[in-house]
Amino acid sequence: MIMAKLTALVTVAAILYIFFLTGRVGALRGKTGVAAPATTGDPIFERAFRVHMNSLEQLVVFLPVLWLSVSVIGDAWSGLIGTVWLAGRIVYAxxxxxxxxxxxxxxxxxxxxxxxLAVVSLIGIGRAFLAT
Incomplete structure (x- = not known):
């Protein structure tokens, strides 16, 4: 049983969002004629490619601190902050x-x-060290 339901839902939503961006890059390759492995050639394709890559770069940092924060501030707060992160990615894109x-x-x-999420996680880690 998953105890952090909201955080899990945000995690799946973030991954589905990355899949969406992947699909958009693939579709734009065909539409703009930018054949793999090229990453330049059409401004619209290049924008979509950068949004995708930047979102992947951000995801690698986001997911660990999202899950670390659950033990410090709980599922509801972690899930809410994770939703803000996802909204930020959509605004960015x-x-x-x-x-x-x-x-x-x-x-x-x-x-x-x-x-x-990172600061909250560090506070939680610091408290754990102080408690031992």
Whole structure:
């Protein structure tokens, strides 16, 4: 039985979001004629590719601190902050596809959520060391 249901749901949603971005990159390869392994050649494809890669880069940091935070602040708070992270990624992607220069708000939302989870996790780890 999964105890951290909301955090698990956010995890699956984040992974499904990455699958969505993967599909968009693949579809745009065909539409724009950017054949693999090329990653340049059409501005729309390049934007989609960067959104996908940046989201993967962020996911690698996000998932560990998301799950570490559950033992410190619980499932509801971790799940809520994880939802904010996912919303930030969506804002980032939407803005980046329209105008890469306007991606900052989404990136700030994403980073704030990740940093919050990281700080909470560090506090929990520190408390665990002090308790022993």
């Amino acid at each position: 939407s803005a980046y596809m329209k105008d890469p220069a306007k991606r900052s708000a989404g990136m700030l939302i994403t980073m704030a959520a990740t940093m919050t």
